[in-house]
Amino acid sequence: MNRSIDIKINGKNYSDVVEDRLLLVNYIRDVAGLTGTHMGCDTGHCGACTIVMNGEAVKSCLILAVQAEGASVETVEGLASETGLHPLQVSFRRNFAVQCGFCTAGILMSALALLRNNPEPSPEDISKALTGNICRCEGYPNIVKAIEEASLVIRASKDLGREPRGKENEKEG
Ligand code: FES
Numbered sequence: 001m002n003r004s005i006d007i008k009i010n011g012k013n014y015s016d017v018v019e020d021r022l023l024l025v026n027y028i029r030d031v032a033g034l035t036g037t038h039m040g041c042d043t044g045h046c047g048a049c050t051i052v053m054n055g056e057a058v059k060s061c062l063i064l065a066v067q068a069e070g071a072s073v074e075t076v077e078g079l080a081s082e083t084g085l086h087p088l089q090v091s092f093r094r095n096f097a098v099q100c101g102f103c104t105a106g107i108l109m110s111a112l113a114l115l116r117n118n119p120e121p122s123p124e125d126i127s128k129a130l131t132g133n134i135c136r137c138e139g140y141p142n143i144v145k146a147i148e149e150a151s152l153v154i155r156a157s158k159d160l161g162r163e164p165r166g167k168e169n170e171k172e173g
């Protein structure tokens with residue numbers, strides 16, 4: 001059966017008619033054309049498909065597109081702005097937290113949700129937040145370091161009353 005859905009992704013409204021068995025990850029990649037979100041296991045184990053939906057990090061292979069009706073979704077494409085990369089992206093690059101990169105989009109989105117809920121996470125908090133994200137390259141130490149550093153940058157920017165992103169921030173690496 002087909003149903004019409006309205007979803008906001010990265011601030012943009014999408015309206016489509018979809019099969020009710022279509023997974024949200026497939027909607028994001030194949031209908032919305034946002035292929036930064038990866039599909040790994042398709043069974044909820046790897047976390048490559050993690051997005052932020054209504055403020056929570058969720059695995060988009062475990063949700064039907066029709067279940068996201070009316071939701072506000074954020075994907076990795078929404079991280080950077082016209083002023084530059086998000087501090088998480090800058091920090092991942094600076095800390096060599098990306099190897100093959102397959103897990104990276106999902107880990108960035110888990111980290112984004114974490115830092116919004118807990119702006120000053122300990123390494124243990126970060127590891128716990130990433131339990132649903134597998135990095136087959138085993139880059140965990142650098143990933144945790146990168147998220148910790150991004151949290152510092154974001155907090156410092158807020159203290160200075162500045163937007164915590166931008167080309168200036170990118171050049172700091
Ligand atoms: S593709 Fe969704 S958890 Fe692996």
Ligand code: FES
Pocket residue numbers: 097098099100101102103104134135136137138139
């Ligand atoms: S960087 Fe290769 S799977 Fe994580």
